[in-house]
Amino acid sequence: MANKPDNNNVDIIVAPSAGFCFGVKRAVKMALNAADSIKPGEGLNTLGPIIHNPQVVKSLEERGVFPVHSLEENNGGTVIIRSHGVKSEVMDEIRKKGLKVLDATCPFVKQAQDYLLKASEEGYFTIMIGDKNHPEVQSVISFAREGRYLIVNGAGDLKGIPVSEKLALISQTTQDVNFYNSIINEIFKIAKNEVLVFNTICDATKIKQEESRLIASSVDVMIVVGGHNSSNTNKLNNICRAIQKNTYHVETEKEIDPDWFRGAKKIGVTAGASTPDWIIERVANFIKKAAKHEGANDLLNLSKCVRLD
Ligand code: SF4
Numbered sequence: 333m334a335n336k337p338d339n340n341n342v343d344i345i346v347a348p349s350a351g352f353c354f355g356v357k358r359a360v361k362m363a364l365n366a367a368d369s370i371k372p373g374e375g376l377n378t379l380g381p382i383i384h385n386p387q388v389v390k391s392l393e394e395r396g397v398f399p400v401h402s403l404e405e406n407n408g409g410t411v412i413i414r415s416h417g418v419k420s421e422v423m424d425e426i427r428k429k430g431l432k433v434l435d436a437t438c439p440f441v442k443q444a445q446d447y448l449l450k451a452s453e454e455g456y457f458t459i460m461i462g463d464k465n466h467p468e469v470q471s472v473i474s475f476a477r478e479g480r481y482l483i484v485n486g487a488g489d490l491k492g493i494p495v496s497e498k499l500a501l502i503s504q505t506t507q508d509v510n511f512y513n514s515i516i517n518e519i520f521k522i523a524k525n526e527v528l529v530f531n532t533i534c535d536a537t538k539i540k541q542e543e544s545r546l547i548a549s550s551v552d553v554m555i556v557v558g559g560h561n562s563s564n565t566n567k568l569n570n571i572c573r574a575i576q577k578n579t580y581h582v583e584t585e586k587e588i589d590p591d592w593f594r595g596a597k598k599i600g601v602t603a604g605a606s607t608p609d610w611i612i613e614r615v616a617n618f619i620k621k622a623a624k625h626e627g628a629n630d631l632l633n634l635s636k637c638v639r640l641d
Contacts (some may be wrong), residue, residue, distance in 0.1 A: 341597065342593070342596065342597060342598070342599060342623040343597065343598045343599070344598075344599050344600075344601065344616060344619055344620060344623065345547050345550075345551060345598060345599070345600045345601065346600075346601045346602075346612065346616055347540065347543040347544055347547055347600070347601065347602040347603070348543065349536070349539045349540045349543050349602075350540075350557070350601060350602050350603035350607070350612050351603045351604075351605075351607050351608065351609050351612050352605060352606070352607070352608060352609070353534070353536035353537070353540075353605035354438070354536055355415040355438025355439070355440060355441065355534075355536070355605075356383050356415055356438075356605050356606055358415070358436060358438070359382055359383065359412075359414055359415040359436035359438070360382060360383065360388065360392075362412070362434055362436045363376075363378065363382055363392055363397050363412055363434075363436070364392075364395065364397075366397070366410065366412065366434055367392070367395040367396050367397050368395075370396060370410075374409060374410070375398075375406065375407055375408060375409020375410065376396055376397050376398070376409055376410050376412065377397070377398050377399065377400040377405070377406050377409045377410070377411060377412065378392075378397060378398070378399045378400070378411075378412040378414055379399075379400060379401075379402075379403070379406075379411055379412065379413060379414065379418060379422070380399060380401065380414055380416075380467060381399045381414070382397070382399070382412065382414045382415075382436075383414065383415070383559075383562075383606035384558075384559040384561045384562035384563070384565075384604075384606045385558065385559040385562065385583075385606040385607060385608065385611075386559060386561075386583070387583075387584065387608070387611060388606070388608055397412070403422070403425060403426065403429065403431065406431065409432075410431075410432040410433065410434055411426060411431050411432065411433045411434070412433075412434045412436055413433065413434070413435045413436055413437050414436055414437075414467075415436055415437060415438040415441065416437070416438075416441060416466075416467040416468040416471055417437035417438070417441045417442065417445060417467075417468060417471035417472070418437075418467075418471050419470055419471055419474035420445075420471075420474045420475050421474060437471075438505070438534075440505055440532070440534045441468055441471065441472065441505060443532070444472045444502055444505060444530070444532040445471065445472050445475050446475075447500075447502060447530045447532065448460070448472055448473070448475045448476060448500070448502050448530075449475040449476075451500035451502075451528060451530075452475065452476045452477040452480065452481075452500070453477060455498060456497075456498045456499060456500035456528060457480050457481070457482070457493075457494055457497040457498065457499055457500070458473070458476045458480065458481040458482075458499075458500045458502065459481065459482050459483075459484055459493065459499055459500065459501050459502070459519070460472060460473045460481065460482075460483050460484070460501075460502050460503070460504065461483075461484050461485070461501065461502070461503045461504065461507055461511075461512050461515050462483060462484075462485065462503065462504025462507060463483075463485055463504065463563055464483040464485065466504060466563050468504060468505060468506075469483060469504050472502065472504075484515060487515070487518060490515075490518055490519065490522065493519065493522065493523075495522050495523055495524050495525070496524050496525055497525055498525050498526045498527075498528070499519065499523055499525065499526070499527045499528065500527075500528040500529075500530065501515075501516060501519060501527065501528065501529045501530065502530045502532050503530070503531070503532050503533050504532075504533075504563075505532055505533060505534045505537060506533070506534070506537045506563060506564035506567060506605065507533050507537070507567075508541065508567050508570070508571060509533055509537075509538055509541060512533060516529055536605060537564065537605070540564075540568065540602065540604075540605065541567075541568065541571055543602065544556075544568050544571055544572050544600075544602040545571060545572075545575060547572075547600035547601075547602060548571070548572040548575040548576040548579065548600060548602075549575050549576070550598060550600070551576060551596075551598040551599055551600035552576075552578060552595070552596035552597055552598050552599065553576070553578045553579075553580070553592055553593055553596045553598075553599045553600070554572045554573075554575075554576045554578065554579040554580070554599075554600040554601075554602070555579075555580055555582060555588070555599065555600065555601045555602075555615060555619065556568050556569040556572055556579060556580070556581045556582070556602055556603070556604070557581075557582055557583070557584075557601065557602070557603035557604070557607050557611060557612055557615050558581070558583065558603050558604030558606060558607040559583055559604070559606055559607070560581070560583055562604045562605075562606050562607075564604045564605050564606070565581065565603070565604025565605075565606070565607065566581070568602055568603075568604055569581040572600075572602065576600075578592065578596075580592055582615065583611075584611055584614065584615070585611075585614045585615045585617075585618035585619075588615070588618055588619070588622065590622035593619065593622055593623050596623070599619055599623060601615060601616055601619065603615075
């Protein structure tokens with residue numbers, strides 16, 4: 333017996349901001365334009381996957397754009413720098429080797445690099461709130477002078493802070509706003525010198541998080557769409573799960589179990605910054621069918637979602 337919700341009156345609410353952010357759209361567009369103008373035999377390589385979404389990486393490979401893990405692997409092709417940016421030493425090496433480069437570093441990540449460099453040059457000990465394994469964090473923090481930095485990803489990391497120094501705080505652009513604020517408050521309590529705070533969480537992230545919180549608090553089931561290796565999608569998943577325990581993180585519609593929607597009247601959908609529209613659409617369409625769509629409402633926008641509260 334197929335698992336279906338109790339009746340047809342199911343609202344499916346998709347966050348207006350779901351999917352590609354400005355920086356990701358820009359990077360993918362730059363890669364696609366380069367793929368269109370590439371001459372036969374020329375290499376076109378992204379340093380690391382262009383975004384944390386295997387489906388998009390695969391579709392770029394079909395157009396001749398391949399991820400490489402190091403400059404050595406590049407083998408004379410054009411190097412595309414993804415939206416996360418690269419470590420300053422990698423950029424130095426690219427210049428030294430005279431490699432052809434297409435820099436798709438998101439301007440907001442570039443701004444964070446500039447802030448951190450300036451603060452570091454002015455003698456501040458720099459603290460980045462983020463995941464030390466994330467390429468954006470590695471790229472931004474590489475601009476700190478003489479190893480005078482600390483990456484903080486939880487209250488347990490705070491003990492490493494040299495509290496008597498002037499401190500400059502910066503955040504990963506996709507950080508959870510509430511988490512960043514809580515860490516800032518903890519640092520204010522222990523700091524014995526000046527503390528400079530840069531708000532580098534980008535607006536796209538803030539809007540996405542706010543919409544996801546709002547939707548998660550008004551639905552019976554929340555679906556978060558995006559690469560399992562995508563840091564910002566995982567953060568959205570955690571944010572939604574803290575509000576709505578029936579939250580599921582899927583990469584594509586193939587991972588959805590229709591049983592999740594049994595009895596649900598409202599189903600929310602959000603998606604990380606590296607999730608393309610076509611995957612979101614496929615997920616939404618799958619949900620419509622799974623929720624026995626004949627009587628279900630069309631996809632709603634956030635203004636309707638606001639009224640549901
Ligand atoms: S999340 Fe923000 S900072 Fe990061 S790539 Fe997208 S627009 Fe740029």
